[in-house]
Amino acid sequence: MITVEGLGKRFGSVQVLEGIDAEFRKGMVNQVIGRSGSGKSVLAKCMVGLHKPEEGRVLYEGRSFHDMEPEEKRLIRQRIGMLFQGSALFDSLSVIENVMFPLRMFGTMPKGEMEDRAHSCLKRVSIIDKDALYPAELSGGMQKRVGIARAIAMEPQYLFCDEPNSGLDPQTSIVIDDLIKAITEETGITTVVITHDMNSVMETGEHILFIHKGRKWWEGSREELLNSDNKELNEFVFAGSLMRQVKKAMGG
Amino acid sequence: MKCGQSQPRFFRYFFGFWDPQPKAIKAKSSIGNQRLNVRNPMRCQGKRAGVRATFAPHPAHALRILFHIGQYLLLLRETFMRPERLSLYWSRTVEEMDLLGVKSLGIVALLSAFMGAVITIQTKTNMDSPLIQAWVVGFATRQSTILEFSPTVISLILAGKVGSSIAAEIGSMRVKEQIDALDIMGVNSAGYLILPKIVATMVINPFLIMISMFLGIFSGWFAGVLTGIVQSDDFLTGIQLDFKVYHVVYALIKTVVFAFLIATVSAYQGYYTRGGTREVGVSSTRAVVFSSMAILLANLILTQMLLL
Numbered sequence: 001m002i003t004v005e006g007l008g009k010r011f012g013s014v015q016v017l018e019g020i021d022a023e024f025r026k027g028m029v030n031q032v033i034g035r036s037g038s039g040k041s042v043l044a045k046c047m048v049g050l051h052k053p054e055e056g057r058v059l060y061e062g063r064s065f066h067d068m069e070p071e072e073k074r075l076i077r078q079r080i081g082m083l084f085q086g087s088a089l090f091d092s093l094s095v096i097e098n099v100m101f102p103l104r105m106f107g108t109m110p111k112g113e114m115e116d117r118a119h120s121c122l123k124r125v126s127i128i129d130k131d132a133l134y135p136a137e138l139s140g141g142m143q144k145r146v147g148i149a150r151a152i153a154m155e156p157q158y159l160f161c162d163e164p165n166s167g168l169d170p171q172t173s174i175v176i177d178d179l180i181k182a183i184t185e186e187t188g189i190t191t192v193v194i195t196h197d198m199n200s201v202m203e204t205g206e207h208i209l210f211i212h213k214g215r216k217w218w219e220g221s222r223e224e225l226l227n228s229d230n231k232e233l234n235e236f237v238f239a240g241s242l243m244r245q246v247k248k249a250m251g252g
Numbered sequence: 253m254k255c256g257q258s259q260p261r262f263f264r265y266f267f268g269f270w271d272p273q274p275k276a277i278k279a280k281s282s283i284g285n286q287r288l289n290v291r292n293p294m295r296c297q298g299k300r301a302g303v304r305a306t307f308a309p310h311p312a313h314a315l316r317i318l319f320h321i322g323q324y325l326l327l328l329r330e331t332f333m334r335p336e337r338l339s340l341y342w343s344r345t346v347e348e349m350d351l352l353g354v355k356s357l358g359i360v361a362l363l364s365a366f367m368g369a370v371i372t373i374q375t376k377t378n379m380d381s382p383l384i385q386a387w388v389v390g391f392a393t394r395q396s397t398i399l400e401f402s403p404t405v406i407s408l409i410l411a412g413k414v415g416s417s418i419a420a421e422i423g424s425m426r427v428k429e430q431i432d433a434l435d436i437m438g439v440n441s442a443g444y445l446i447l448p449k450i451v452a453t454m455v456i457n458p459f460l461i462m463i464s465m466f467l468g469i470f471s472g473w474f475a476g477v478l479t480g481i482v483q484s485d486d487f488l489t490g491i492q493l494d495f496k497v498y499h500v501v502y503a504l505i506k507t508v509v510f511a512f513l514i515a516t517v518s519a520y521q522g523y524y525t526r527g528g529t530r531e532v533g534v535s536s537t538r539a540v541v542f543s544s545m546a547i548l549l550a551n552l553i554l555t556q557m558l559l560l
Binding site for chain 1: 429
């Protein structure tokens with residue numbers, strides 16, 4: 001479980017996050033939603049240690065991440081997998097080399113075993129036949145799948161996904177969402193998904209946080225989300241005509 | 253007119269630490285109407301910034317230089333931390349030797365051949381006197397090639413070729429979040445990306461410079477004999493006369509220091525790139541300019557230390 005306590009982050013004079021308190025539960029897909037520029041990605045980057053918050057702390061299993069020694073931080077990071085918005089695959093490495101990268105860097109297993117693990121990760125994301133290609137030769141959806149394969153290669157305890165559906169068509173989005181949900185359920189890891197895609201929220205969201213103007217505005221389940229009377233949340237959730245129709249069908 | 257618009261881009265990009273400071277900023281900043289960005293003083297904010305440009309230094313410029321020196325040293329400290337997996341670093345170092353060194357052989361050979369020939373012809377043209385011995389042309393070609401042309405000029409050329417490539421590669425990785433990905437995996441990104449480049453350039457550049465020395469002197473002899481301006485025997489006597497091995501050692505020491513500067517200054521520019529593709533281009537340009545400046549400064553210091 002990851003706990004965030006009173007998290008605040010400033011860039012110069014701009015307060016991006018303020019007093020965020022949240023718990024990200026184990027074995028379920030925790031989603032952070034909000035409008036563009038609301039501070040969702042900054043929250044994720046503070047949680048994985050890419051940004052240092054000015055206030056508050058992030059606790060991994062009760063231990064403050066930012067107070068850890070560098071070596072201890074490194075060990076925690078080896079238990080984190082992250083899928084980036086732009087996939088962030090290494091251009092100079094092939095698909096299989098990308099997935100094998102964390103294993104080669106930190107793994108102690110023989111090379112053959114590493115290759116087997118990498119292949120099983122690629123099989124898990126249904127992209128086994130593209131292992132010799134380079135990232136530039138893959139579509140956006142394939143790159144995301146390779147990104148997931150690389151993120152799960154080290155069998156992480158925490159999986160962060162920053163806008164996993166951005167730039168993808170609805171069908172590929174559903175494939176990615178299902179994959180994230182299935183991996184979370186199979187392995188019982190803590191998954192945090194940053195998104196503003198309501199389809200994705202409806203597909204996979206179990207524990208949802210709504211960030212508005214850098215603050216935690218609302219927290220609850222998918223069912224509570226649809227029945228909430230929070231004005232800002234409703235404006236965000238029902239901005240699209242599809243979601244408005246869902247609400248109408250529910251008698252709202 | 254906005255701040256910085258009165259000056260050509262050349263000043264803003266290359267001499268940002270001594271950039272023209274509009275008087276309006278100096279007047280207004282003291283009363284808080286203008287905010288001066290310490291990291292980039294040229295990006296002043298305010299409606300009435302920039303009326304007349306002067307070349308007065310500003311405390312923010314000094315702060316900015318100190319900031320960059322400090323950040324550069326911190327990056328070096330991170331770079332030289334213990335590698336996670338030595339075998340991976342080694343294979344990357346070999347790749348970098350090929351990319352940064354072996355693939356530069358062509359341009360080094362071409363430049364050295366032409367420059368050696370030109371040095372010979374120029375020397376003969378400018379020292380054509382009955383009082384000057386015939387072997388002087390060979391002697392001058394050897395000395396200028398070994399002492400200055402090969403280690404310094406070729407290093408400056410490599411700063412352009414290799415430096416821009418290092419900054420562009422690392423800068424692209426930064427803007428495409430690949431460095432963040434390395435950090436999140438728990439990899440020391442500075443060490444993994446920069447250390448192999450430093451080792452590769454420091455190992456391979458001395459070989460490039462030795463090849464350049466040989467080709468420079470050989471092409472000087474070839475051009476001299478071919479054009480008939482110098483006799484082969486005279487030239488060969490000149491290049492053997494009063495030869496000091498220390499001069500080659502001095503040139504190689506300079507080369508190793510220059511290689512370190514090219515790799516680290518360029519990597520620094522790339523590693524701290526923020527923004528998008530335009531900023532990668534700016535980092536690449538800055539890498540060439542600042543590593544060239546560092547080479548020239550180091551050349552002066554090393555010459556003073558090692559030759560005098």
